[in-house]
Amino acid sequence: xxxxxxxxxxxxxxxxxxxxxxxxxxxxxxxxxxxxxxxxxxxxxxxxxxxxxxxxxxxxxxxxxxxxxxxxxxxxxxxxxxxxxxxxxxxxxxxxxxxxxxxxxxxxxxxxxxxxxxxxxxxxxxxxxxxxxxxxxxxxxxxxxxxxxxxxxxxxxxxxxxxxxxxxxxxxxxxxxxxxxxxxxxxxxxxxxxxxxxxxxxxxxxxxxxxxxxxxxxxxxxxxxxxxxxxxxxxxxxxxxxxxxxxxxxxxxxxxxxxxxxxxxxxxxxxxxxxxxxxxxxxxxxxxxxxxxxxxxxxxxxxxxxxxxxxxxxxxxxxxxxxxxxxxxxxxxxxxxxxxxxxxxxxxxxxxxxxxxxxxxxxxxxxxxxxxxxxxxxxxxxxxxxxxxxxxxxxxxxxxxxxxxxxxxxxxxxxxxxxxxxxxxxxxxxxxxxxxxxxxxxxxxxxxxxxxxxxxxxxxxxxxxxxxxxxxxxxxxxxxxxxxxxxxxxxxxxxxxxxxxxxxxxxxxxxxxxxxxxxxxxxxxxxxxxxxxxxxxxxxxxxxxxxxxxxxxxxxxxxxxxxxxxxxxxxxxxxxxxxxxxxxxxxxxxxxxxxxxxx
Amino acid sequence: xxxxxxxxxxxxxxxxxxxxxxxxxxxxxxxxxxxxxxxxxxxxxxxxxxxxxxxxxxxxxxxxxxxxxxxxxxxxxxxxxxxxxxxxxxxxxxxxxxxxxxxxxxxxxxxxxxxxxxxxxxxxxxxxxxxxxxxxxxxxxxxxxxxxxxxxxxxxxxxxxxxxxxxxxxxxxxxxxxxxxxxxxx
Numbered sequence: 001x002x003x004x005x006x007x008x009x010x011x012x013x014x015x016x017x018x019x020x021x022x023x024x025x026x027x028x029x030x031x032x033x034x035x036x037x038x039x040x041x042x043x044x045x046x047x048x049x050x051x052x053x054x055x056x057x058x059x060x061x062x063x064x065x066x067x068x069x070x071x072x073x074x075x076x077x078x079x080x081x082x083x084x085x086x087x088x089x090x091x092x093x094x095x096x097x098x099x100x101x102x103x104x105x106x107x108x109x110x111x112x113x114x115x116x117x118x119x120x121x122x123x124x125x126x127x128x129x130x131x132x133x134x135x136x137x138x139x140x141x142x143x144x145x146x147x148x149x150x151x152x153x154x155x156x157x158x159x160x161x162x163x164x165x166x167x168x169x170x171x172x173x174x175x176x177x178x179x180x181x182x183x184x185x186x187x188x189x190x191x192x193x194x195x196x197x198x199x200x201x202x203x204x205x206x207x208x209x210x211x212x213x214x215x216x217x218x219x220x221x222x223x224x225x226x227x228x229x230x231x232x233x234x235x236x237x238x239x240x241x242x243x244x245x246x247x248x249x250x251x252x253x254x255x256x257x258x259x260x261x262x263x264x265x266x267x268x269x270x271x272x273x274x275x276x277x278x279x280x281x282x283x284x285x286x287x288x289x290x291x292x293x294x295x296x297x298x299x300x301x302x303x304x305x306x307x308x309x310x311x312x313x314x315x316x317x318x319x320x321x322x323x324x325x326x327x328x329x330x331x332x333x334x335x336x337x338x339x340x341x342x343x344x345x346x347x348x349x350x351x352x353x354x355x356x357x358x359x360x361x362x363x364x365x366x367x368x369x370x371x372x373x374x375x376x377x378x379x380x381x382x383x384x385x386x387x388x389x390x391x392x393x394x395x396x397x398x399x400x401x402x403x404x405x406x407x408x409x410x411x412x413x414x415x416x417x418x419x420x421x422x423x424x425x426x427x428x429x430x431x432x433x434x435x436x437x438x439x440x441x442x443x444x445x446x447x448x449x450x451x452x453x454x455x456x457x458x459x460x461x462x463x464x465x466x467x468x469x470x471x472x473x474x475x476x477x478x479x480x481x482x483x484x485x486x487x488x489x490x491x492x493x494x495x496x497x498x499x500x501x502x503x504x505x506x507x508x509x510x511x512x513x514x515x516x517x518x519x520x521x522x523x524x525x526x527x528x529x530x531x532x533x534x535x536x537x538x539x540x541x542x543x544x545x546x547x548x549x550x551x552x553x554x555x556x557x558x559x560x561x562x563x564x565x566x567x568x569x570x571x572x573x574x575x576x577x578x579x580x581x582x583x584x585x586x587x588x589x590x591x592x593x594x595x596x597x598x599x
Numbered sequence: 600x601x602x603x604x605x606x607x608x609x610x611x612x613x614x615x616x617x618x619x620x621x622x623x624x625x626x627x628x629x630x631x632x633x634x635x636x637x638x639x640x641x642x643x644x645x646x647x648x649x650x651x652x653x654x655x656x657x658x659x660x661x662x663x664x665x666x667x668x669x670x671x672x673x674x675x676x677x678x679x680x681x682x683x684x685x686x687x688x689x690x691x692x693x694x695x696x697x698x699x700x701x702x703x704x705x706x707x708x709x710x711x712x713x714x715x716x717x718x719x720x721x722x723x724x725x726x727x728x729x730x731x732x733x734x735x736x737x738x739x740x741x742x743x744x745x746x747x748x749x750x751x752x753x754x755x756x757x758x759x760x761x762x763x764x765x766x767x768x769x770x771x772x773x774x775x776x777x778x779x780x781x782x783x784x785x
Contacts, residue, residue, distance in 0.1 A: 521747050569747035578736040579670060585708040586728035593734055595670055599677050599746070 008047045011036050016051050023052040024363075026062055026345035030069055031286075031326055035137075038078075039070040058346075065347035065493070067121065067329035068137070068286050075110045075117035077155045082132040084123035084248045085483040086406045086469055092131035095148050096120065102152045116155050122331060122487055123248035124287045127406035127469070128174045128413045136161060137289040140168045169290070173255045174413030177429060179400035180392065181263075181373075181380055182416050188262050189307050191379040195270045196313055198382075203274050204230065207378065209386030211398045216242055216334075216371030217441065217465030219397075222378065225368055229358040230275040232366035237277035239268050240362060240369040242339055244285045246331035247442030248487060249467030252402040253372035255414050257284075257291055260376055261298050265322060267375030269308065270382050271368055272320040280322040281362070283339050286329050295324055331491035335539050336369040338493070349495045350539035373402055373466065393419035397458040401466065405430045407438075408472035417457065424453040426468065434473040437556070442467040443484040444544035447477070447551035477556035478563065481548045482510045488545035499542025502533040506549060512572040513563050521569055523560065526553065568599070611659040611770055614645040614683060618672040619699045619739065620665025622648070623756045624690040630759030638763060641770050655682045660769065666692040666699045667740045671733035680746040685769070688741070688748045689762070691755040699739035707737050750775060754783045 015032045019025035029048060034040050040063055049056040063069040070078075081087070081096045096107070099118055103111055110117040126132035129141040138161060140151065147168065154164055175182060195203040207223035214220045229237060241264060245253040256264055268280040284292065299322055302308040312318045325343055327333050333342045337351035340362050361367020370378075377399060381389045393399045397419035403426065406412045410431025417426065427435050438448050440457070441464035448455065448462065455462050471480060489503040506529050509522045530546030537543045553560060575595040583593050617625060625648055631638065646655040655661065661683030667673060680686055691697040702710055715726045742748055752765050761781040768775040 519747075571745050573744070575673060575736070575745070578738065579734045581707045581737050582711075582734040585711055586726055586734065588728050588730065588734065590730045592670070592730055595673055599681055 008043060012044060012047050012051070016048070021051055023054050024343075024345045026052065026054070026059065027066075027328060027342060028325060030059075030062060031328060034069060038076060039073050042071075045071075061347050062345065065330065066327070069328050073110060073114055075115060076158070077116045078134075078136055079116065079118045079151075079155075080121035080124075080134045081119070082122075082124035082126060082130060082134070083120040083483075084127060084130075084487075085480050086127040086249060087123075087131040088479075088483060089407060089475070090131040090143075092143070095131060095143050095145065098145060099148050099152060102149070115158070121287075121329065122246065122491060123250075125245055125251040125254050125285075126171065127249055127251060127404065129172055130406075134287065137286060138169060139171060139287065139290060141171055171254075171258065171290075172413075173259055175255065175259075176405075176411050176413040177415040177417070179402075179416030179418060180384075181377055181400060181402070182260070182414075184380060184384070186263060186266075186379065186383060188266070188302070189305065189313070191263075191266050191382040192269055192273075192307060193313060195273055195382040196315055196318070200230070200274045200276070203270060203382060206381055206386035207274070210381045210389040212374075212377065212381060212386075212389060213397065213459060214371055215373035215377065215401065215466065217247075217463070219459040219463055222370065222374055225358060225370075226271060226274050228356075229366045229368045232359040234366050236279075236363075236365045237272075237275050238362045238365060238367040239271045239275065239277045239280040240336075240339065240343070240357075240367055241268055241280065241282040241372060241375055242334065242336060242369055243288065243372050244283050244327050244334040244339060245288075245372070246285060246334045246491075247444060247465055247467055248484070249404060249406055249439065249442045249469040250465060251404040251406075252414055252466045254288060254291075256372050256376050256402070257288065257295065261295055262302075263376040263379045264372050265299065265302060266307070266382075267370075267378035268322060269312065269320050270378055271370065271375065273312075273318060275366070275368055277368070278319045278321070280320065281343055282322060282324045283327060283333070283343060284324055285327045285333075289326055292324060292326065299324070330493070331487075332493045332539070332541050335541065338539070339369065340367065347493070349493050350541075352538075371465075394456075394458050394460070396460045401457060401464070403457070403464070403468050404466050405468045405470065407470035408432060408435065408475070409470045419458045420456050422454055422456050423448060423462070426457070427453065427470065430470070432470045432472070435470050436473045436475060437471040437477055437480075439469040439471070439480070439548070440464045440467070442469075443487050443548055444540070445547070447480075447548060447555060449555040476559055477552045478510075478513070478559040481552040482507075482514060484548040485510055485545070488541065492541060492545070496536075496538035496542065498533055498536040499538065499545065502529050502537070502542065503545050505529055506533075506546060508572070510549070513560060515572070516563060516565060517570040517572055518560075518564050519567055519569050520564070523553070523564070526550075610641060610643045612645050612657070613642045613647070613660045613662065613766075614655045614658045614679065615647040615649075615662040615689075616655075616664070616675055616679065617648070618663060618665035618675060618693070618742070619668035620690065620692045620697075622664070624664035624693075627690075627756035627759050628762055631763050632759065634759070634763045638766065641767070655679050658683045659685065660766070661686045662689050663687065663693050663742050664689045666696045667736065667742055667745050668699050669733040669735050673736075673745060676742055676746055685749045686746070687750045687752060687765075687769075688743060689752050690757055691753065693742045694751050694753055696739050696741045697755065700741075703738045707735050711735070752777070756783075757781075758783050 045059050049059045063071050108119045126141050131143045132141045212222050310319050330348050333339045333348040335350045338348040342348035357367045390398050400416050400418050403415045440446050489507045492499045492503045494500045512518050530550045533546045644650045645658050646652040661679040711726050765775045
């Protein structure tokens with residue numbers, strides 16, 4: 001016991017001190033604990049619960065909710081293969097099997113010596129340079145059999161991650177097509193200066209003139225959101241940057257944070273100035289943990305330049321600073337109220353809306369939650385003016401949109417287009433020659449077939465949070481939909497029954513169809529479940545979970561039909577085999593101890 | 600041809616059975632009380648605990664209580680599916696597996712060993728293996744995992760009113776619908 005207590009003190013106390021023993025920081029405290037101990041042991045749960053004056057179950061609930069927190073040992077090296085459909089197309093399944101066989105492990109199993117565990121995880125945002133994996137939260141890109149073999153050797157030799165070849169961890173921006181955001185030169189602080197010259201009301205007016213809409217997917221007018229928050233009653237306000245880019249196939253925010261973080265931070269500061277907030281929070285997805293130190297250094301430099309901190313730019317009373325919080329592997333936290341719950345140190349379950357965050361957000365205070373791209377573009381609008389911005393794009397969708405393009409094309413990467421660009425144009429630019437389908441907006445988005453390639457990227461036509469996955473002629477759209485459905489099942493937070501049970505039922509049916517046991521009955525069930533999920537689920541996750549199935553059922557029906565049994569119905573399992581254990585223990589093998597397949 | 604105003608005068612033939620259930624859903628059926636008299640104007644019963652007919656003949660509606668736990672359940676369920684135009688899953692066990700499905704986390708061999716060897720007071724030293732006895736499936740299943748099912752009436756048990764509403768809707772050609780008040784899960 002003394003050993004336990006001394007390590008509890010040694011390991012946990014400095015972490016607790018760093019976060020001022022504030023239970024709101026529970027996520028960060030758990031993350032740092034795990035970075036030290038490789039998992040979160042029961043004694044640490046006890047210690048943290050006591051130190052933070054929380055019930056043990058509250059701490060345990062957070063550990064259990066997030067995929068990247070482990071309550072039991074997971075291996076010194078924790079390898080997670082990204083399992084988006086784009087990783088699958090790049091061959092991650094064979095690479096996963098290769099690594100598993102090198103260690104003689106099953107997926108999810110921890111090696112006997114506690115050295116390594118290997119499993120899969122949802123899209124890690126490296127679709128343009130996959131297949132990818134995470135090892136102890138750090139991404140390794142461009143996997144090949146050779147690279148897998150090297151990784152196995154490094155793990156067997158217990159080589160610390162810092163000594164692995166830097167090339168393994170290289171993450172490219174792959175910017176292929178620059179629009180106004182990526183091509184405009186911006187000097188740090190220039191946009192902020194301009195905003196201060198305009199004053200909060202003037203800057204807000206510019207935002208409204210620009211008719212700029214949020215880039216996270218929902219497309220709410222940013223100026224209206226800021227104004228609602230500014231007018232909400234209360235003293236304290238917050239700005240939150242949603243960098244929980246979990247939508248499969250999306251990686252534009254990764255690039256913005258890697259190479260344009262100044263613009264994002266500047267946009268946050270401008271938002272803070274307009275609404276009267278003195279604190280901003282960045283919610284960075286755990287998969288982007290590797291950027292944390294660099295982002296913190298950028299914040300420190302801004303403080304030194306008086307672009308953050310007290311009396312910014314010499315403006316008396318203009319105080320604003322930014323904190324970075326890391327997520328822990330939960331797609332649902334991209335939903336703004338779930339994200340707020342997570343920032344408060346709780347499991348990320350979406351709240352009931354209304355009230356909306358602009359009046360009751362972080363800690364119950366008025367809060368603006370904006371996407372990374374939204375904030376970066378707010379700084380561009382501050383610098384160049386709302387009227388200028390309004391001149392770009394379409395009437396209802398002003399400005400440009402960053403697209404993360406991956407899949408079957410020659411030049412995957414980031415493309416910035418004015419709104420109104422046609423799908424066919426995009427496909428030509430990225431070198432997608434034999435596209436059969438594109439999935440716009442990630443797993444929760446829209447699947448378009450060839451006859452729809454004339455449609456436009458815009459809120460009034462095909463809206464998107466920024467993902468565009470291309471599927472060539474040889475792809476099987478049934479398997480694409482099945483991959484997405486399993487993603488939703490894994491990521492359902494479990495709070496509401498339609499989503500928790502519905503995603504599982506849809507997965508079971510798709511698996512049954514994949515095994516050749518599906519019938520017309522299952523096809524009807526899929527449509528019925530999609531209908532139920534889309535109308536009865538608590539948040540957007542469940543509401544959109546059935547979409548990839550529904551879209552592919554309409555547009556790629558033969559990929560389902562060819563798998564169907566012509567029978568009226570078939571069980572998903574073998575009834576005769578289900579009697580085998582009972583046959584064994586009763587030592588029976590007579591005719592009545594068997595079941596045929598006929599009705 | 601009937602005009603849209605008319606409804607068929609023939610009584611519909613209905614069969615009911617309980618697989619691995621507690622007969623609570625059938626008790627609830629009887630709880631319709633005086634409404635049974637209304638129902639009997641519309642239907643006649645084939646195989647059912649009410650008639651003691653042993654095998655299901657050709658029917659319009661089959662109603663199944665209980666989950667599928669053993670080989671006999673499978674045979675009965677298949678007979679109902681073959682014989683009934685419309686098959687209804689009645690109550691929590693038939694719909695979701697219910698109480699019998701609580702054993703699904705356990706190995707059925709361990710369950711039998713525990714019951715026939717380990718329990719205090721047990722004097723036998725064999726697990727019953729007469730060929731007359733149906734064998735247990737490795738898992739208890741809701742009926743829709745074994746045959747195609749047309750309708751589901753949830754509840755443990757569904758109330759007599761709910762069953763009456765559902766059947767009269769169905770007989771009249773309305774898509775059956777239970778109001779919130781008619782849903783009962785405790």
